[in-house]
Amino acid sequence: MQRRYLDNAATSFPKPPEVLEGVTRYACELGASPGRGAYGEAKEAGLLFDECRGRINELIHGEDPNHVVFTLNASDALNMAIRGVVHGCDSSNTKPHVITTWMEHNSVLRPMNELVSRGDMEQTRVRCDPVTGLVDPDDIRKAIRPNTVLIAVVHGSNVTGTLQPVAEVGAIARERGVALLVDAAQTVGHVPIDVRAMGIDLLAFPGHKGLLGPLGTGALYIRPGVEKRMATSREGGTGSVSDQDTQPTFMPDRFEPGSHNAPGIVGLSQGVKWILDKGVDELWQHQRGLMRLMIERLGDGMPGLRLYGPQGVEDRVGVFSIRIDGFGDPQSLSDVLEKDFGLLTRSGIHCAPLAHKTIGTDQLGGTTRLSFGPFTTEEDVLFISDSLAHLCQGQAARVSSC
Numbered sequence: 001m002q003r004r005y006l007d008n009a010a011t012s013f014p015k016p017p018e019v020l021e022g023v024t025r026y027a028c029e030l031g032a033s034p035g036r037g038a039y040g041e042a043k044e045a046g047l048l049f050d051e052c053r054g055r056i057n058e059l060i061h062g063e064d065p066n067h068v069v070f071t072l073n074a075s076d077a078l079n080m081a082i083r084g085v086v087h088g089c090d091s092s093n094t095k096p097h098v099i100t101t102w103m104e105h106n107s108v109l110r111p112m113n114e115l116v117s118r119g120d121m122e123q124t125r126v127r128c129d130p131v132t133g134l135v136d137p138d139d140i141r142k143a144i145r146p147n148t149v150l151i152a153v154v155h156g157s158n159v160t161g162t163l164q165p166v167a168e169v170g171a172i173a174r175e176r177g178v179a180l181l182v183d184a185a186q187t188v189g190h191v192p193i194d195v196r197a198m199g200i201d202l203l204a205f206p207g208h209k210g211l212l213g214p215l216g217t218g219a220l221y222i223r224p225g226v227e228k229r230m231a232t233s234r235e236g237g238t239g240s241v242s243d244q245d246t247q248p249t250f251m252p253d254r255f256e257p258g259s260h261n262a263p264g265i266v267g268l269s270q271g272v273k274w275i276l277d278k279g280v281d282e283l284w285q286h287q288r289g290l291m292r293l294m295i296e297r298l299g300d301g302m303p304g305l306r307l308y309g310p311q312g313v314e315d316r317v318g319v320f321s322i323r324i325d326g327f328g329d330p331q332s333l334s335d336v337l338e339k340d341f342g343l344l345t346r347s348g349i350h351c352a353p354l355a356h357k358t359i360g361t362d363q364l365g366g367t368t369r370l371s372f373g374p375f376t377t378e379e380d381v382l383f384i385s386d387s388l389a390h391l392c393q394g395q396a397a398r399v400s401s402c
């Protein structure tokens, strides 16, 4: 049976062959640690890093490639951003205040809760629409206080696929002089992002999902100037200004202590090149076409199936959360989809407990999630919908015969 990977929201698969070639070439021919030697291989590895930063900067319309800081994953980038802003601001008179939403991943909720429990900051979590998962930018505006230093919003929900109105939130953040952090874990590489036009100060993202790089890669884009308001969370060797026993202040070294995941970053660079060559607008149109087909098919002949989140393609990405009556525990649906149809999905709470509270699935064990990538095809969508229709009709027949 053909196995179809539908867990691109966790990490993308397959990767373009160029990604693997990049990793292999680095490992077999270079091997040196960038910035840690003046010999040819180390210099070439350093140039490959510059190329990767340049490609990411081009993709997100950043101002300076040196403001693309490599991280371990999106969680690492989000921690760096949240802790950096909270600990970097002057808190001598008032505790900093941070705003976020109920649709966030634990990679935002947990660092924030930790900082609140240590007494380092206050937080407001803005509720989102129980059907669409959308945040109302006006609710964010109303939550701003004189001591608000950061607004953190997820661009695309990893539960409902909801695409938040980030540019509108960005305009509010700019107007009020508050830094905006966007969690682009489910959008970078899939959805066109322009950090300048969208008013984004900090963009956190994994390298291993939409950017098609290997696991263990990620980045934080820091708008030039914002780094001056941020504290470092980690310090260490950078290969630069080695005679100095304090962390360099220049970018990206200020936020990049220690040796890098060089094979991963070289692979990531190839993933980003693949996206730039195809064109993110074209990939997005392809994805929207698949989403449209999926939504049409889910609305047709599927008794007992419920799709959560936006019911059209306008405010969403290709992350679909569903439940089918008769499958109490979402994992039992995932198990049947794998065993009988070769569909690889993910069930549960997806590290976003408040998002499930928002849509009312927290007490039901969550949802079953199917998430698309650039290699998902129309044929996959037709197969998925036929499989789901088969299960729905089977369940409906069982109920009516009882």
Ligand SMILES: Cc1ncc(COP(=O)(O)O)c(C=O)c1O
Pocket (backbone or CB within 6 Å): 009, 010, 073, 074, 075, 076, 105, 107, 154, 156, 157, 158, 183, 185, 186, 205, 206, 218
């Ligand atoms: C919305 C969102 N934010 C953050 C993360 C964390 O990403 P990573 O696993 O790269 O740390 C994820 C992962 O699924 C996510 O979906």
